[in-house]
Amino acid sequence: MSTDPFDNSTSSLQANSGQDWPTAYNPKETEDKIYKLWMESGFFTPENLSGDRPKKFVTCIAPPNITGELHMGHALETTLQDIIVRMKRMQGYKTLWIPGTDHAGIGAQNVVEKQLAKEGTNRHELGREKFIKRMWEWREKYGHAILEQFKKMGLSVDWTRTKFTMDPDYQKAVEKVFHHYYEKGWIYKGERVVNWCVRCATAISDLEVNYVPEKTKLYTFKYSKDFPLAITTAQPETKFGDTAVAVNPNDKRYTEYIGQEYDVNFLGVPLHIKIIADEAVDPAFGTGALGVTPAHSIIDSEIAQRNNLRSIQVIDKNAHMNKETGPYEGLKVSQAREKIITDLESTGLVEKVEDYEHNLGRCERCNSVIEQLPSKQWFLKTKELAQLALKAIEEKQIKIVPERWIGPYKTWLENIRDWNISRQLWWGHKIPLEGEEDVLDTWFSSAIWPLATLGWPLLRQGSEGQASKSDYEQYYPTDFITSDRSILFLWQVRMIFSGLELTSQVPFKEMYIHATVLTKDGKRMSKSLGTGVNPLELIEKYGTDALRFGLASQSTGLQDLRFGEDLLVMGKKFANKLWNIARYIQMKLGESCQWPERFDLESLKRSNLDILEKMEQLAKEVTKQIENYSFAEAANSLYHFIWHEFADKYIEETKEKDDQETRDTLAYLLFTSLKLLHPFMPFITEEIYSRLSIQNKKLLLIEDWPS
Numbered sequence: 001m002s003t004d005p006f007d008n009s010t011s012s013l014q015a016n017s018g019q020d021w022p023t024a025y026n027p028k029e030t031e032d033k034i035y036k037l038w039m040e041s042g043f044f045t046p047e048n049l050s051g052d053r054p055k056k057f058v059t060c061i062a063p064p065n066i067t068g069e070l071h072m073g074h075a076l077e078t079t080l081q082d083i084i085v086r087m088k089r090m091q092g093y094k095t096l097w098i099p100g101t102d103h104a105g106i107g108a109q110n111v112v113e114k115q116l117a118k119e120g121t122n123r124h125e126l127g128r129e130k131f132i133k134r135m136w137e138w139r140e141k142y143g144h145a146i147l148e149q150f151k152k153m154g155l156s157v158d159w160t161r162t163k164f165t166m167d168p169d170y171q172k173a174v175e176k177v178f179h180h181y182y183e184k185g186w187i188y189k190g191e192r193v194v195n196w197c198v199r200c201a202t203a204i205s206d207l208e209v210n211y212v213p214e215k216t217k218l219y220t221f222k223y224s225k226d227f228p229l230a231i232t233t234a235q236p237e238t239k240f241g242d243t244a245v246a247v248n249p250n251d252k253r254y255t256e257y258i259g260q261e262y263d264v265n266f267l268g269v270p271l272h273i274k275i276i277a278d279e280a281v282d283p284a285f286g287t288g289a290l291g292v293t294p295a296h297s298i299i300d301s302e303i304a305q306r307n308n309l310r311s312i313q314v315i316d317k318n319a320h321m322n323k324e325t326g327p328y329e330g331l332k333v334s335q336a337r338e339k340i341i342t343d344l345e346s347t348g349l350v351e352k353v354e355d356y357e358h359n360l361g362r363c364e365r366c367n368s369v370i371e372q373l374p375s376k377q378w379f380l381k382t383k384e385l386a387q388l389a390l391k392a393i394e395e396k397q398i399k400i401v402p403e404r405w406i407g408p409y410k411t412w413l414e415n416i417r418d419w420n421i422s423r424q425l426w427w428g429h430k431i432p433l434e435g436e437e438d439v440l441d442t443w444f445s446s447a448i449w450p451l452a453t454l455g456w457p458l459l460r461q462g463s464e465g466q467a468s469k470s471d472y473e474q475y476y477p478t479d480f481i482t483s484d485r486s487i488l489f490l491w492q493v494r495m496i497f498s499g500l501e502l503t504s505q506v507p508f509k510e511m512y513i514h515a516t517v518l519t520k521d522g523k524r525m526s527k528s529l530g531t532g533v534n535p536l537e538l539i540e541k542y543g544t545d546a547l548r549f550g551l552a553s554q555s556t557g558l559q560d561l562r563f564g565e566d567l568l569v570m571g572k573k574f575a576n577k578l579w580n581i582a583r584y585i586q587m588k589l590g591e592s593c594q595w596p597e598r599f600d601l602e603s604l605k606r607s608n609l610d611i612l613e614k615m616e617q618l619a620k621e622v623t624k625q626i627e628n629y630s631f632a633e634a635a636n637s638l639y640h641f642i643w644h645e646f647a648d649k650y651i652e653e654t655k656e657k658d659d660q661e662t663r664d665t666l667a668y669l670l671f672t673s674l675k676l677l678h679p680f681m682p683f684i685t686e687e688i689y690s691r692l693s694i695q696n697k698k699l700l701l702i703e704d705w706p707s
């Protein structure tokens, strides 16, 4: 026989409202129904919240790409954000959480280009106008899928304020930002060596290049017999663009050559090579003599700037050798490499060929090998912007949690390079200058997300025809943002300096860098590697609350989260435990399952006083833990109290008792547990609350937070 006091088959308590209360919690029958209830209530919109709410709490979702699908990173991030927002709403804040999506320039353009390829055409055949139309059609049809998936997560975002980074008002905001910088003289066009994706036919930033280990060969050779030094390289095809050989100033082997200049004939191509000294050269790599190719290496282009060297482009934007390469003109880079080696070997110039493993740059979007080459691009000067962002942290205008991210934040800003803001794409914000074909880097527009989502810089018109307070006036600056570390520099830092420059205020007061979700054995989760886990499948199997609770219970903020399905098994068991506690209490108390009038502390029995005090302590603890982003501690405190103190001890000990004080205590413990657990497990707590016979109740969503 079962000893579980909540097991219906052994329970002698058959109360009126227990009849239609199933013995097990069914998330599938509950979640969509409850979400609809919340939507219909309108309470996700701050203006619909009742009562005088003098304090506001505002946050924005990190906008997912329109190409995106819900992954475990989103599931964790949005759960943590929802926990905070739900608590703040219950605490009486006027809460606003803005959802939306990012147009994701290169990522989205690639998806539609792949479709076109299947249809046997491409964007150039289609033409720019028709291609952009196709992009919008695609976005209308598929671009909202991820927002629907966010609904499955139970997020309490204000859907009436959903933003897209290419909405008409957002486009106006982006133009205003561009002009603002342009008028300050901070935007300029310049030739720079950029990471170039041949397939995407665009420049991409360092942060969008994946470095993948690759086995290759390292060649040591001389340009010609009469040149004194041998150089070492993995990319001999770029050597037609060499204008110097650099050695370390402390490398005694080469001191006598520094400052000498040579005219050489490298496989039929004349080169003029100067020997220079530069600290950037590693004397231990190869021969310690580096052929400097200013046009095809970002590092070499910096050496060239320091040493005033010429730059000769030898590879074109299609990764073919150009006219500067004599007999090699027209060859693909890979073909040229092979031919050069054969030719060098036949002339006896090769001294050494070694196996070598290096990190090869590949395009994050299409995996093509990245070429570094010179290109005319638009740049934004960032020195002064970086100073603003550094000052904001030093003066503690923005709090970064965990604090260990302050170091990398400062280092990055102190070493910031000018921002290449142009992309050779069609999908995106067109550079607002006469005759320009390029679009702006996607991050240029997402850098103003907290401002532009609130309608900056335009005012909204009130319904009476007079200007009412715009969202921007009412809700800016926001209170909080969260994201993972991978976009700390791409997004968060740029939001900070953009907000400060454009509004003279911080865009948010706190920034929480959450854990990265890894597989159980610590591997990166990736769909293409087959290590990804689909949160929607987990929701189908265990329910959203189990997923949310499982993730929160492991989110310490100090280390990455190693995800295993056991977390959801635990979450699901806990949901069922809660369900059965509530069912038991409702059956036991029947119609008298109400908020107790008051407890007479003087006459309260010791056992009741004890558990009520513990509950009070728990409420204080959980509140503080959520405020400090200690989600795991909060979840575990709740789990321990509800399962062990409340169910295993108190309920067990009071099974035979039926006095008013015990009944009141049971009701109080249940209601308070539901409230504290609501931010973590919103669906089941709301469903239980709706089933209790308690009078004058509101949605649990807007009940008062225990204090």
Ligand SMILES: [Zn+2]
Binding pocket: 197, 198, 199, 200, 201, 363, 364, 365, 366, 367, 368
């Ligand atoms: Zn690419």
